[in-house]
Amino acid sequence: MKAEIISIGSEILRGQITDTNANFIAQKLIELGIDLENISVISDNPESLLSTLKLALQRSDLIITTGGLGPTEDDITYQFIARALSLKLIKYPGAEENLKRILKKINTTLSPSNLKQTYLPEGAKIIINQYGTAPAMILEKDNKIICSFPGVPHEMKRLIEENLIPYLKEKFPPSMIKKSKTLKITGLGESSVNELIRDYMNKQTNFSFGIYANPEDIQVQITTQAPTEKEVEKMLQSSVNQLTKILGNYIYGSDEETIEEVVGNLLKSKKLKVSVAESCTGGMLGEMITRIPGSSKYFQGGVISYNARVKEDLLKVPPEAIRKYGEVSRQVAKLMAEEVRKCCHSDIGISITGIAGPGGATQKKKVGLVYMALADGKKTITQKHQLFGDRQLIRLRAARRALNMFRNYLSGI
């Protein structure tokens, strides 16, 4: 089966927004084993719409449109789908009821232009939209399936998950289940990951692999298929085991897991509390740790010691230490971690001090130089990093390195 997406939206062509809808739909189709062959982005002008629909009807079996279902004159998707298929537009009574209900909810009265949204091509299976005014549809004709969804991302996503996916699953029960698993790696570069696992990857015939480099980590995606869910899970697990043998503790998590979540789970299981002392990251490490619901169980708080006086007063770093070693130094990082641990009543204190740039560098200390420390009351670990990127990227990398230092510490105790 050949599938294609038609995204209707002048804002995409004018560069005002990125078409993220297509990406969402592509992911959903892959999970069902349906291959997407084309994505077309067009504006809502009649000529483009008609020629693109006609081409799609020639070359594809499943056509999914997004956008152009609103109440204004520009919104002509249903009108032109009807024309391309030589169908009439007919009024769907259910649509008007829903429209009135939705408009009432947002304190708006029904305008004549809204009524346009109750007309769909004849034969369509209407999908009532509880999240907005535009109904969606699934239409089968001459062995083709044409379905239309609103362009508003959260409406489109819900309507597709609740309606299109179940419909496609029933209509085309996949003979093979295809699944992916992503391993998330930190502390190694893309080329090092590639070199380490190349031999393994080349020997595999039942898996396909992708290596993706992000600013904050490297991800290895493993994809495979099998007739049953159980078998495909077993196969994925066997590959994960092999890759874990090679990459070891560089793997910090998988799929949707974040490093702050992994660290949070380790803290919970070990019943430990942490606090942070941040200079160049300005609160980013605390912000990341507290993204996780329930982080109040293990995160006490901390001090943002951006200015030297805050280091001295709240973190009791002696002015002499700052004079002698500088605010960005291993010694100051160590003192910051040790004191924040104490003053925030936590088991572990973590600190970051560095030069995020663009200013602040000296001859000996370059932009991107970051010291970090971890104090647990018995010992204090320190690390020095020379990071690259712009100001925000250096800060992000510093916070993530600190989380990784913490993860390695926690998995070792």
Add this chain to the structure above:
Amino acid sequence: MKAEIISIGSEILRGQITDTNANFIAQKLIELGIDLENISVISDNPESLLSTLKLALQRSDLIITTGGLGPTEDDITYQFIARALSLKLIKYPGAEENLKRILKKINTTLSPSNLKQTYLPEGAKIIINQYGTAPAMILEKDNKIICSFPGVPHEMKRLIEENLIPYLKEKFPPSMIKKSKTLKITGLGESSVNELIRDYMNKQTNFSFGIYANPEDIQVQITTQAPTEKEVEKMLQSSVNQLTKILGNYIYGSDEETIEEVVGNLLKSKKLKVSVAESCTGGMLGEMITRIPGSSKYFQGGVISYNARVKEDLLKVPPEAIRKYGEVSRQVAKLMAEEVRKCCHSDIGISITGIAGPGGATQKKKVGLVYMALADGKKTITQKHQLFGDRQLIRLRAARRALNMFRNYLSGI
């Protein structure tokens, strides 16, 4: 002139990445007054590539391809552009030199598959790629322009900015200069903005307007054109003035300006220093303020008082106040702001305490309830907000509301 983009990349169709390249190119074309009519995303299979190229040659005058220029067997863009135009592929000696230079830089030796990257369609103006191995090109044939760029975003962006944009500017000097200006609004919802400025917008014939709602603000984009840069700037300014009369201080900035930048500039001009006391935001407010280079001039630091004991010990909030009013209360917010101002040696202290959820709500205090305060040593302003969204969105909105409270304070003194 009709322009179109062909994005070649199976990763996009498999949903692994979003096509952000097309968005970048669309923005560049709009600035040149060139209308983009189509974006097609296809995989690098011969059939798709050939039919999409042929269709593009029929309907468009300017065709920009991205992707499929790598050294592997999958990378067949040049081969099929040559075929679609009935041209030969010929070896470009300049390409090989560059290739060797780039490979040397990354410590890799030239492999036979790399040599493929030195062959381009005859007649092409080759664009040597200093950022990677794949050369780009601009090819004119039969009144059509076909140009190809690598799919790697940072290579594509630089090569397009440095080569395609100057080429198009020279070839098609725009008769009208088209420009946009974006006003950024906070403290009002999308529908309120729409209602306030609708009458004004409807009366304008020389401007087009777009209203966009983001999680953190509302943006009004004004677009107009005129024969000269000066005239278009003047027109935009007149519209900005009119909209500013209507929306007043709800406008916090324009175009690329961020609210933390606006606040930072106000602080610098008034020579004031600030510190923060954060509970539910966990450091996000400090992180936002310190995104701005040079923020050490006005940001002292702060306390992340996630746990009650940190509020008591570092921010000297009396345990009785917490018992009586609760950690999330106007009284505690006030005490936090007042003490952080003092202990961080700053002119102004700002605090946030709230329930980000999903846990932590009580019968009286719902998820999304946030108190914030601003203390300047003479008085303390407090605000109460009931925010909506998931945990991270509530935190983001709380931090931005605090910045907006701060902006309003600073512009009033």
